[in-house]
Amino acid sequence: MKTNKIIYAIIGAVCLVSTSCNDYLNILPTGKKIPTSYSDFEALLRDESGVHSVPVRQASMLLNDFFVSASTLSFERLSEVNYNWKESDNRIVFNNADESTYYQGYASISTCNLLIEYAPNMTDATELQKNQLVATSKVIRALNYYTLANYYAATYDVGTAETLKSVPLIESANIEAPHKQVTIQELYDFMISDIEQALPTLSNQGLTVLHPGKGAAHTLLARIYLQMENYPKALEHAQKALAIKNELYDWNAYYESEKARLENPTLYTRKLTPLNHNYVETYYFRHGTSPNFPSSETSVRVDRAARFETRDSKFASRWKLRTVGNDTYYYSMMTGYYNTHGLTTAEAYLIEAECLARTNKVSDAMNVLNKVRKTRILPDAYQDLSASTIVDAVKLIQRTKQNEFIQSIVPFADLRRLNKDPQYATTLTKTENGAQLSLSPSSHLWIMPFPQGAIENPGNGTIEQNVNK
Structure with missing residues (x-):
């Protein structure tokens, strides 16, 4: 389902095509065309690379869920640390090489924010069409936050969720708007609220498979509540x-x-x-x-x-x-x-x-x-x-x-x-080049460090690392 692309230089789109995404919160959402109509706004949700793709490569790397050659690991230092469970190495130093999870996640969120803020005023649309487009964007935004939270922050635990930091919560398409790195509990409450607000308006199946409907929304809520136990x-x-x-x-x-x-x-x-x-x-x-x-x-x-x-x-x-x-x-x-x-x-x-x-x-x-x-x-x-x-x-x-x-x-x-x-904790083990390696359930490697660019250029807010190395 490849779509015709309308050129919008929104925050996320610029991040995906620029040589450096370090200033992702400092890029104005200006472009060759300002979306005004239903077809304009709905086309934003058909941008499959910008909205419907957030890679989690380092998570799969840590799990050894795919094969990586020695030659690849020789020049991908962050991947080599995660793949071979090198707990003594400082991943923060190396994390300017694989920043795609962070920037693509927030690129998708920025598109959703744009729709949620401005789609209610779109032209050539019924109220139902406007509301469904907003509702669809809220489900996608919640899924992005779920991925980011379960990548860059500690897992949900009722004993620590109200104190440990999660990821920056950005709700506005206005790059001047302040943002906050919320607690894990605050982010989970936000995700649940987004989906619950969306559910009454959604149809059972979305307009296309890129438009989550009620079935998708309920499955995402099930995933979130399962993570909360x-x-x-x-x-x-x-x-x-x-x-x-x-x-x-x-x-x-x-x-x-x-x-x-x-x-x-x-x-x-x-x-x-x-x-x-x-x-x-x-x-x-x-x-x-x-x-x-x-x-x-x-x-x-x-x-x-x-x-x-x-x-x-x-x-x-x-x-x-x-x-x-x-x-x-x-x-x-x-x-x-x-x-x-x-x-x-x-x-x-x-x-x-x-x-x-x-x-x-x-x-x-x-x-x-x-x-x-x-x-x-x-x-x-x-x-x-x-x-x-x-x-x-x-x-x-x-x-x-x-x-x-x-x-x-x-x-x-x-x-x-x-x-x-x-009862369920798993110690991962493997033999690599004749050496016996293991990853304990309590290892700090289970939390990915924020990219250096995000820490150095946090926009109108602050970001603290959730892991020491």
Whole structure:
């Protein structure tokens, strides 16, 4: 779904094309055209690179959710520290090389702010159209803040949320407006308020997959409440989302249709991905690898691939083992655009499953989990999973969820949440160049440092680092 671009030099757009984004809060939103009509404003939400793409590369790097060559790590110092869990190195010094999460996140927020502030006065639009455009922008803005909060700040904890700092809360498109680095609690309250204000106006499905509707809004609320460990509210919204749309894609059928290509050990021909804008599970589409042109997915480490279930058709459809020179990894078998960072029915199901388990409905939780697995695990290997305890059920659900949303913010946010509880806390381990490495659940590396440019040029406000190094 590539769209015709209208040139607006708004804050975020300038950041994405300029050689330096350090002054992102000091750039006036002037341009070749001032949006006035409904078509002008609505076109802003079809800017897929500026609005619907916020990468989380360093989070995936920390989880080792993809393969990175030694040659790449040799010149990407920040990536090398996160990938090899070098706790003694100061990432703040190196964080002027991968600032895209921060600046693309706030670029998308700036577009949403522009719409929320000025769309009510647009021409050639009904009141419903105006209100729905504002509501859509509020959901997208909330999702951006969720990503930023779970990247640059500590995970939500009821004991510390009212005191620990989160990220700058910017609500205005006016670059002269003051902003504040709010607490974690304040930001979560803001996200929930944004979505709750939007819900009454949204249609069940948005105008396009780039326009989140009620299904997307409920799924995002479920994600937020799950992070807050408010399981009844997360369950309520996951089930509301599934009442609107509950389809699952049959990855087993896809694998069978491509079996000859996928099981040929010497054939690496790529095919268009089903994870595109038309993916049947989509409530809201948000780009993965690249919003600008069709591309392959990032390769996966061999030890990370081992954590997928045997005969996982979704994994086997996307990646195949390959050796190139001294490197062995799972190579992408698809090309196109990927709904890696969006909101889907699969996420709503897996949130529902965990919340059912957490409220001691273990059997019901496993039924939901198995409903998803039946579309992912090939019939010759499939067996229903069962659990006798809440802890066992949550671990099984998380295994599927970590794999389902690999290379998105979801696994990173979930592990940070689970690491607070000794029953679920995970120490990551690996062997790298003959050395045994590990990452503890309490490591400071689970919080990404703000980019140097943001600290040095905070605009009309202040920003404090949330991590020492």
